[in-house]
Amino acid sequence: MDAEPKPTWMYSRRVLVHALQHRGLARSQTKRVDAMNLQGKKITVHDMCLRDGMHPKQHQITVEQMVTISKAMDDAGVPLIEVTHGDGLGGTSVNYGFPAASDEEYLSAVCKEMKNAKISALLLPGIGTVDHLKMAVDCGISTIRVATHCTEADVSEQHITMATSIKGLDTVGFLMMAHMIEPEELVVQLKLMEDYGANCVYITDSAGYMLPDDVTARIALARAELKPETELGFHGHHNLAMGVANSVAAVAAGANRIDGSMAGLGAGAGNTPLEVFIAVCDRMGIETGVDTFKAMDIAEDLIVPMMDHMVRVDRDALTLGYAGVYSSFLLFAKRSAEKYNLSSRDILVELGRRRTVGGQEDMIEDLALDMAKERGTI
Amino acid sequence: MSNKIKAAIIGPGNIGTDLLMKAQRSVVIEPVWMVGVDPESPGLARAAEMGLKTTADGVDGMLPTMREDGVQICFDATSAYVHAENSRKVNEQGAVMIDLTPAAIGPFCVPPVNLVDAVAAKAMNVNMVTCGGQATIPLVAAVSRVQEVTYGEIVATVSSKSAGPGTRKNIDEFTRTTASGIEKVGGAHTGKAIIIINPAEPPLIMRDTVHCLTHDDPDQDAITQSVHDMIAEVQKYVPGYTLKNGPVFDGKRVSIYMEVEGLGDFLPKYAGNLDIMTAAGLRTAEMYAEEILAGNFNPELA
Numbered sequence: 106m107d108a109e110p111k112p113t114w115m116y117s118r119r120v121l122v123h124a125l126q127h128r129g130l131a132r133s134q135t136k137r138v139d140a141m142n143l144q145g146k147k148i149t150v151h152d153m154c155l156r157d158g159m160h161p162k163q164h165q166i167t168v169e170q171m172v173t174i175s176k177a178m179d180d181a182g183v184p185l186i187e188v189t190h191g192d193g194l195g196g197t198s199v200n201y202g203f204p205a206a207s208d209e210e211y212l213s214a215v216c217k218e219m220k221n222a223k224i225s226a227l228l229l230p231g232i233g234t235v236d237h238l239k240m241a242v243d244c245g246i247s248t249i250r251v252a253t254h255c256t257e258a259d260v261s262e263q264h265i266t267m268a269t270s271i272k273g274l275d276t277v278g279f280l281m282m283a284h285m286i287e288p289e290e291l292v293v294q295l296k297l298m299e300d301y302g303a304n305c306v307y308i309t310d311s312a313g314y315m316l317p318d319d320v321t322a323r324i325a326l327a328r329a330e331l332k333p334e335t336e337l338g339f340h341g342h343h344n345l346a347m348g349v350a351n352s353v354a355a356v357a358a359g360a361n362r363i364d365g366s367m368a369g370l371g372a373g374a375g376n377t378p379l380e381v382f383i384a385v386c387d388r389m390g391i392e393t394g395v396d397t398f399k400a401m402d403i404a405e406d407l408i409v410p411m412m413d414h415m416v417r418v419d420r421d422a423l424t425l426g427y428a429g430v431y432s433s434f435l436l437f438a439k440r441s442a443e444k445y446n447l448s449s450r451d452i453l454v455e456l457g458r459r460r461t462v463g464g465q466e467d468m469i470e471d472l473a474l475d476m477a478k479e480r481g482t483i
Numbered sequence: 484m485s486n487k488i489k490a491a492i493i494g495p496g497n498i499g500t501d502l503l504m505k506a507q508r509s510v511v512i513e514p515v516w517m518v519g520v521d522p523e524s525p526g527l528a529r530a531a532e533m534g535l536k537t538t539a540d541g542v543d544g545m546l547p548t549m550r551e552d553g554v555q556i557c558f559d560a561t562s563a564y565v566h567a568e569n570s571r572k573v574n575e576q577g578a579v580m581i582d583l584t585p586a587a588i589g590p591f592c593v594p595p596v597n598l599v600d601a602v603a604a605k606a607m608n609v610n611m612v613t614c615g616g617q618a619t620i621p622l623v624a625a626v627s628r629v630q631e632v633t634y635g636e637i638v639a640t641v642s643s644k645s646a647g648p649g650t651r652k653n654i655d656e657f658t659r660t661t662a663s664g665i666e667k668v669g670g671a672h673t674g675k676a677i678i679i680i681n682p683a684e685p686p687l688i689m690r691d692t693v694h695c696l697t698h699d700d701p702d703q704d705a706i707t708q709s710v711h712d713m714i715a716e717v718q719k720y721v722p723g724y725t726l727k728n729g730p731v732f733d734g735k736r737v738s739i740y741m742e743v744e745g746l747g748d749f750l751p752k753y754a755g756n757l758d759i760m761t762a763a764g765l766r767t768a769e770m771y772a773e774e775i776l777a778g779n780f781n782p783e784l785a
Contacts, residue, residue, distance in 0.1 A: 198675055199636050199694040199736060231678040234655040256643060256682040259651045460683040467638040467692035471740040474728040 141357055144390035149362045151185040151338070152178055152379055154408055155215075156227055158370035159191035160433045161416050164204035168214045174407055175215045178367070179222040181399035183379075185248060185362075187225045188215050191372070191433060192464070193252065194226055194241055195233030200467050201433075209240055216245030223247035227279070229464065230260045235267045242271055250307070251298075252279035254462045255286050258294040262301050269302035277338070278303035281463045284314040284429055288326040295327055305336035305362060310351065311463055313344030313373055313426040317354040328359030338362030341377040343369055344426025346418055348377030349385055356391060367400065368408035373432030374422035380404040424450045428457030437466050441473035446482040488772035489553040491516035491578070493542060493569055494560030495526025497647070498583060501749040502558055502761040503530060509765060511772040515552055518545050542569045549576050555775060555782050556768050559584055562649055563656065574607050577783040579771055582610040583764050585656040593617060593668050594766045595716035596624040602770050605780055609767060612664040613657050614756035615639030615678060615691065617763045618724075618743050620661075622693040623669030625713035626730075626737055629705045631698035635671030637661065638694075640679040642686030645754035654678065671695065689743040689755035690727075697735050706730055706737060720766040721759050722746065 155171050175186050188211050190196035190204050197203050204211075208226070216224050225248035226241040238249055249268045251261045261278060268276040278298025283291055295306045308323050315323075320339060328337055339355035341348040341364065352363045365382045369375030380400040386393050418426075421439060425432050430453050438456070442449035452473055461468055477483040490512050492499045499517065506514040517530030522539040531537045536552065538544025545554075557573045558581045559566050566586035573580055582589060589608030592601045593616065601609045611617065619637035626632050639661075650657060658676045665674025681687055710730055717724045723744030731738040745751070745758025752758075774780040 198677065199634075199696065199738075200638050200677060200692070230654045231658065231680070234658055236655075254680065254682065257651075257680050259648075260646075260654050260680065262652060263655060459687075460681070462679065462681050462683075464638075464677070464679045465640060465681070467694075467740075468640070468690070470731065470738065471690075471692065471728050474731070474740070 141389070143356060145392065146356065147361070147392045148356055148386070149184055150379060150383065150393050150395060151187065151225065151362055151364045152183050153187055153340075153364050153366035153376045154368070154370040155211075156187035156189045156191060157372055157376050158366055159189075159204065160372035160436070161370060161375070162411070162413060163436065164191055164202045166205060166411075168206045168210055170411060171211050171215050172218055174367075174403065175222065175224075176218055177399075177403045177407060179219050181403060182395045183222055183400075184394060185223050185225055186215075187227060187250070188212055189226045193229040193233050194237035196229075208237070209244060212241055212244035212246060223275075225250055225275075225277075227252060228264060229253070230264055232464065235264055238264060238268060242274065247273075248275040248277060250277040250279045251303070252281055252309070255280040255283045255291060255294060258297040261298060265298060265301035265303050275305065276303050277305040277307060279307040279309055279340070281309045281311045282431065283308045283323060284310060284312060284319060285460070288323045291323055292327050292330045295331060299331055299335050303335070305338060306331065307338040307340055307362070308355075309340040310342055311431050312429045313342030313347070313432055314429040315341075315351055316345070316347060317350050320351045320354045321358045324355045324358035324360050336361055338364065340364035342371065342426070342432045343374040343377060344418065344422050344432065346374070348375075349382050352377045352382050353385060353389070368404035368412075369416050370408050370412065371416070371432070373425045373435050374418040375416040378404070421449050421453060424453045428454050430457045431461065431463045431465070433463075434461075434466065434469060437469040441470050445473045445477035447473055447476055447480070452476065486776065487511055487513035488555050488775050489513050489515045490556040490558065490768060491518060491545060491549065491554045491573070492530075492558045492560060493518040495519040495524050495530060496560065497750055498757060498761055499558070499560040500526045500529060501757065502560060502764060503533070503535075504748040505746075505761055505765050506768075507533070509769060511769050511776065512556070512765065516545050516549065516554060518542055542572050546572055546576060549573070549578065554578050556581065556771060558764055558768065563653070570608050579782045580608045581764050581767050582608060583760055585613060585653070585660050586610065587612070587660055591616075591664050591668050592767055593620045593624070593664065594720065594763050594770070595621050595713060596668050598767055598770050601767070602774050602780070607782065611760055611764050611767070612668070613661045614641070614689075614760050615657065615676060616661045616664040617759045618689065618691045618741065618756065619693045620664050620669045621713045621717050622710060622739050622741070623665050623671055623695060625709045626695045626697070626706055627670030629702055629709050632669075632671040632695045633698050634673045634675070634696040635665045635669050636675040636677070636694045637665065638677045638679065638692040639756065640681055640687070640690040641756045642689070642753050643680050643682035644686050645689070645750070645756055646680045686751070686753040688753045691741040691743060693739040693741070695737045697737060700735060701732055701737050703730075703732050710739060720762045721755070723752070723755060724759070
């Protein structure tokens with residue numbers, strides 16, 4: 106790894122304190138982080154295994170499995186569950202994979218079975234459109250999450266504006282690959298989504314690259330700069346095994362929504378393993394409203410048995426986190442590596458060096474072909 | 484100058500200015516008007532310096548004299564919202580409208596695929612689909628002219644700097660219009676379009692991936708030949724239209740990986756997405772001009 110895999114920036118404690126002092130927050134924020142006294146803090150956990158978990162399942166989770174799992178989570182007290190193609194509404198494609206059933210089939214089957222849990226859907230402008238959004242609302246979703254790359258929030262205006270016109274729809278702006286820019290730049294983008302009408306915004310570590318200080322710096326600054334009534338969320342990936350630690354750091358710095366996934370079923374090394382995070386919250390006195398033992402049982406009895414491969418920090422998933430690469434590239438890189446006799450780690454490192462962003466799955470076979478020609482492996 | 488057809492460009496922004504620079508090299512088109520709405524617009528000033536008549540009063544500022552100025556072709560490089568009105572007005576003055584906005588009130592035109600049909604039909608308004616459409620639909624058509632394509636999908640990746648506010652505010656227009664073009668012009672039964680905006684520095688050159696699913700097993704030799712032929716056609720007006728990899732055949736999937744580098748006239752070279760629009764628009768105008776000059780078409784009578 107001599108050809109620098111470009112950590113886009115490393116957040117040192119010094120820079121963090123500087124950023125906080127700049128806002129006159131150093132004392133209170135650092136004290137809060139250090140003390141970690143989060144007793145009695147209420148947060149909303151949001152399960153991802155039926156959306157982000159579609160990536161390791163190559164979008165083949167069946168409608169029946171979705172219904173069984175979501176009912177079990179509803180019973181365990183999980184308040185919010187995402188159900189969509191891994192790449193969001195309209196993600197069905199050659200590029201990302203054709204799913205076992207349509208978003209409409211998944212959503213309409215799951216929504217009607219929920220007693221207390223609410224269902225969310227993800228939408229990436231450029232892939233899905235407002236027509237998909239309307240369809241999902243008709244199926245009974247309560248939350249729409251509009252996701253863009255961290256520097257491109259303005260492409261979400263059309264979708265967020267439309268979502269806010271639907272009465273009672275919880276509208277979330279979701280900035281992906283948030284490790285790639287500095288906290289100050291990130292806040293500018295979060296505020297755009299807030300201005301369009303999002304009542305909650307997310308900082309998303311799509312590459313599982315962030316370390317707890319990176320999360321603290323971003324969440325703390327966002328919390329200080331956003332309207333107090335705007336909710337703030339964190340979505341982690343476990344590629345450096347930081348999912349739980351990063352999520353706790355996010356809560357400590359002011360986030361009140363945390364994404365995770367039962368047994369970590371999600372792209373790369375998976376999302377923050379939700380049953381673990383819930384157990385940790387229990388120990389710390391953070392209130393999630395989820396039954397810890399029931400969460401453990403769902404992870405162990407329902408999710409692990411349905412995994413096609415063990416979702417864990419293997420060499421390639423670790424590379425994603427180390428080189429800052431979009432987590433759902435994992436299986437695409439593995440397949441191209443096999444097809445063209447290359448190392449998947451080499452492909453992933455190069456994708457990081459080229460600063461690829463979410464959705465560029467089509468780049469992987471193209472790049473692999475270039476590398477294979479260069480190295481004479483085909 | 485009598486062997487050139489006079490043209491007006493509506494919209495003195497990046498696209499309009501790039502188009503002007505290309506049009507000045509044309510042997511059959513002579514740009515004579517630049518129409519804007521902002522008197523402070525640098526694009527209007529630049530056009531005036533180049534000797535064009537200019538107005539900051541929109542199309543209405545040109546209408547009273549456009550007929551006596553001999554304008555027979557107009558390009559609209561404004562926005563979808565005002566296009567229909569612009570088009571109606573210039574058509575009434577006997578000029579053909581070439582629409583570079585996503586309004587798509589006229590038939591889609593992708594020059595190497597169906598420009599001949601548009602000109603033969605004497606259409607008074609043709610739409611240039613989208614940048615992603617211009618870059619990819621020729622290749623969908625290259626496959627579908629060999630055998631039945633049940634599904635065509637394109638992924639266009641453009642640099643953040645080349646995605647203007649219009650595209651950003653209405654990104655759904657891109658996906659819908661491009662998907663429709665893949666079906667209507669590309670010849671796929673079902674079309675799907677994806678656009679990705681990448682902020683990397685230095686800005687990346689426009690990349691396009693075309694995936695087709697064929698009904699029967701793909702005839703690899705025929706498709707490969709057809710794709711290479713089509714690329715040569717597009718290169719006539721966009722020299723930087725380059726096959727990077729493929730066609731890759733995997734079962735019934737045919738994948739083609741392209742890069743589109745612009746000429747760097749007014750827009751930077753990485754903005755191949757914008758360049759291919761202006762080049763396709765001009766190519767379309769030139770074909771109309773040739774027909775007018777040959778006496779085969781009189782827009783006044785259409």
